[in-house]
Amino acid sequence: MTEIRTRFAPSPTGYMHLGGLRTALYAYLFAKQRGGKFILRIEDTDQEREVPGAVALIYEDMHKAGLDYDEGPDVGGDFGPYIQSERKDMYRPFAMQLVDSGAAYPCFCTKEELQARRDAVTAAGGQFKYDKHCLHIPKEEAKRRMESGEPYVIRQNIPETGVASFEDLLYGHVETECAILDDNVLIKADGLPTYNFANVIDDHSMQISHVIRGTEYLSSTPKYNLLYEAFGWQPPTYMHLPVVMKDATRKLSKRHGDPTFEDLLEQGYVRDAIINFIALLGWAPKDDREFFTLSELVEGFDTDGLSKSPAIFNTDKLRWFNSEYIKKMSLEDYLNAATPWFDSVLKGKEFDYHRLAELMHGRTEIFSEIPAMIRFLAELPDYAVDLYSHKKMKTNSDLSLTVLKLALTTVEALQDFSEDSLKESLMQLATENEWKTGQVMWPVRVALSGMPSTPGGATEIAYLLGKDETLQRMAIGINFLEQFKSLQQS
């Protein structure tokens, strides 16, 4: 049995979109599971679309994703070069071979001419298809014009009758009438091949056994098989994958502001959560299992579980995965990951990061949300009196004022400013006055945070803030409530 070789062949257009990442992931899993090779190839035959630095970004993203390839531009391999622009001289001889056999022909029609004709036909409501005009140029004349330096392209000569087809691992038998197929350009006027040609030559010469790519190629694959036939080559096994959508009608795209892999990482999603989520977007295991590391995916992945229809990228579920992955982190790992986010609002102040990490660990869904959750620690936000009224806590601004005054004295008297002693003394205050716990804790927490909800209760926040700041904020609260009261009475 021949070796399994799959490849991921992105174009360096500037970013790694999530659909591409998923395609890469499946191609990787497919190869790795069977002890095969996973190859990275850069498809940069369109110099106009190339974005500087994009190639390096692809390497970086692949490594960040953990999708290490066995062969590729930056890691070498026996079938290089792995960048199409560096292979440019390899394509023409193959194209000329097809010209000789009649499976292709040179075409001297200019882009402008063709565009004009295309527009005319389209405007008339018709369907433009190249009319094989240049196929009928006598061979000698064509040869003379090619040698004269006249610009030309090489087109695939598609039979006018019959059908072209292939078997897809996911979609099954796919076929198209040759009559409706256009004579695609194989070699452009600039001498570089189009995707239509390069993918065939490269997949064959790199001995790719399984071509795994997006469905955008599904309907043109029969044409590629015609090329394999013309060369007398064995076509690879194909597997096309549905696109990833942002909603029911639009696919995910950077242009419309949808996040790329890189963006998600920056927003504080963890790599393994993204991979896990992406893997399940279009693939389902035999059982109900949800959590997979990359290596577990290598083991568990199977093509049976793949879905044929497009999946919508659902941020809620990713968020959930992310929070689950964060919960699985050790406290130490969490603290390391969270520290820069803590710093972003607390830097320069003294805070017990370890305790803060304990409080935040189970509450963090996305790292980027940390600052908004803890900013109140750095600075007491403005808040409305209504915050002191809480139905469920059975309290209001009047009671809060009474409680806060007593609580201030209680806290002031504390020698040991630990959470335990804070809690003990405040609970005692409640018992003595026959208040419910919440009737004491709520106003204290509000005075300390100015927030309707906080990561941690009154005593935990008091501890984090420290005694001085705690007393200060309680005093502010008392003042605030007294002002409000006198204002009400007048």
Place this chain on the structure above:
RNA sequence: GGCUCCAUGGUCAAGCGGUUAAGACGUCGCCCUCUCAAGGCGAAAUCAGGGGUUCGAUUCCCCUUGGAGCUGCCA
């Protein structure tokens, strides 16, 4: 428009002729609780429509509808 492909709750989806049509996210309710989370328990919610085939269709076939991809000297 033409061609190719797809179609189970809001989302990801299991199901591969006979099921009370799984599970997860999300939503809602209850419990727990010094707020919020987390956790526990529970609930609502799906086979796009119409024809066939069959004793029996979510499942097989056809049509309609809806959606996607392709229709470039882009990939």
